[in-house]
Amino acid sequence: MTKVLVTGGLGYIGSHTVVELSSAGYEVVIADNLSNSKLSVLERISKITNQTYEFYNVDCCDYSSTKEIFEKNKIDSIIHFAGLKSVSESIQKPIDYYSNNIESIITIQRLICEHNISKLIFSSSATVYGELSDPPFTEDSPTGACTNPYGWTKWMIEQMLRDFSNANNDKKVVILRYFNPVGAHDSGLIGEDPNGIPNNLFPYITGVLSGKYEKLTIYGDDYDTIDGTCIRDYIHVCDLAQGHVKALQYMQNSRAGVDVFNLGTGRGTSVKQVVDAFEKSLGHSFNYEIGPRREGDLPVAYANTLKAKEILQFCAKRSIDDMCTSSIKWQTEINEITHD
Ligand code: NAD
Ligand code: UDP
Numbered sequence: 001m002t003k004v005l006v007t008g009g010l011g012y013i014g015s016h017t018v019v020e021l022s023s024a025g026y027e028v029v030i031a032d033n034l035s036n037s038k039l040s041v042l043e044r045i046s047k048i049t050n051q052t053y054e055f056y057n058v059d060c061c062d063y064s065s066t067k068e069i070f071e072k073n074k075i076d077s078i079i080h081f082a083g084l085k086s087v088s089e090s091i092q093k094p095i096d097y098y099s100n101n102i103e104s105i106i107t108i109q110r111l112i113c114e115h116n117i118s119k120l121i122f123s124s125s126a127t128v129y130g131e132l133s134d135p136p137f138t139e140d141s142p143t144g145a146c147t148n149p150y151g152w153t154k155w156m157i158e159q160m161l162r163d164f165s166n167a168n169n170d171k172k173v174v175i176l177r178y179f180n181p182v183g184a185h186d187s188g189l190i191g192e193d194p195n196g197i198p199n200n201l202f203p204y205i206t207g208v209l210s211g212k213y214e215k216l217t218i219y220g221d222d223y224d225t226i227d228g229t230c231i232r233d234y235i236h237v238c239d240l241a242q243g244h245v246k247a248l249q250y251m252q253n254s255r256a257g258v259d260v261f262n263l264g265t266g267r268g269t270s271v272k273q274v275v276d277a278f279e280k281s282l283g284h285s286f287n288y289e290i291g292p293r294r295e296g297d298l299p300v301a302y303a304n305t306l307k308a309k310e311i312l313q314f315c316a317k318r319s320i321d322d323m324c325t326s327s328i329k330w331q332t333e334i335n336e337i338t339h340d
Helices: 012-023 040-049 063-072 087-092 094-114 149-167 201-209 237-251 271-282 306-312 320-339
Strands: 003-007 027-031 054-056 077-080 119-125 172-178 180-182 216-219 234-236 257-263 288-291
Touching: 003 012, 012 027, 012 040, 012 237, 027 063, 054 063, 063 094, 077 094, 077 237, 087 094, 087 149, 094 119, 094 149, 119 149, 119 237, 149 172, 149 257, 172 237, 180 201, 180 237, 201 216, 201 271, 201 320, 216 271, 234 237, 234 320, 237 257, 237 306, 257 306, 271 320
Parallel strands: 003 027, 003 077, 027 054, 077 119, 119 172, 172 257, 180 234, 216 288
Antiparallel strands: none
């Protein structure tokens, strides 16, 4: 069976991807330093898939401990999720972000060469598109001009991977640019569980629903959009996870080199439309107010998804209602965990 190393495999997207990989028949080895996840996620993944996993509590920046995974396993491919991901924290602690995100991918590239591994998938972000062109963004839209250190780490790593591929002509690298991953597994057993006060819309709303926060502030309703609020391309995390399986399947027969794909739905949804969808799922309204714009927010961002559709045969299936309903179910589970 093909062994896939999933770094950051206990995190939000990683855990859902482990589930999808397992159901597609891949054998998965997980590495995570638990800096933004909990060991209990491992049990929860096992409960969903009815499988056990080899787990390594390692920091992927640390070459010698990460090397052990490769010495003990015949790894066929790597999906590298491990990284720090908060835009606001990256502005406060840029060096932590550059150091963690860049050193970890350097270690992985070294080990890929030393152990003759040919396939690597890297988690990039739509944030690399910045404001340089108008949406929908295609994979060829200009990148750079990022507004925060987190975005720059993704942009720099993308460049590093192109250099790596130029120097190693047997390697296949897929860069996946995620739009806005939201929602949770249907079982309600895994989902996003951010440390501290969330910056992102979905976890903030579910925090309001659970009574943790008094109300949602919508950052601006005076944009030139359908209802004045910003538009994003929200993609259900299980669809996103499925996109990784499709990418691995594609790499089985693809040529060496770097391929870049957007993973989104291709549909834009406004903040107010998200609020309406939550209210519909709940059957009642919740508390929100309109506040000032948030600095650095793009008015509109959504993907052109044609390339992923044509080459990966990937198409996100779940609706915004599915995203809200699964987030609410997961929030109920978190409340129970917290009250245990
Ligand atoms: P997450 O924080 O939930 O998961 C990342 C996991 O990596 C965590 O479990 C953390 O403990 C682990 N980790 C961090 N640094 C590590 C290191 N040096 N060694 C080992 N483990 C380490 O984040 P996520 O939302 O699942 O995101 C996964 C990846 O996708 C990240 O690279 C992120 O930048 C990228 N991404 C996320 C989003 C999003 O909105 N969630 C959007 C675009 C891209
Ligand atoms: N947003 C909001 N209130 C919040 C958090 C987010 O109005 O408390 C808005 C934000 O301005 C953006 C959208 O929701 O237009 C999505 O924000 P998020 O941070 O989730 O994603 P990103 O802006 O990074 O794409």
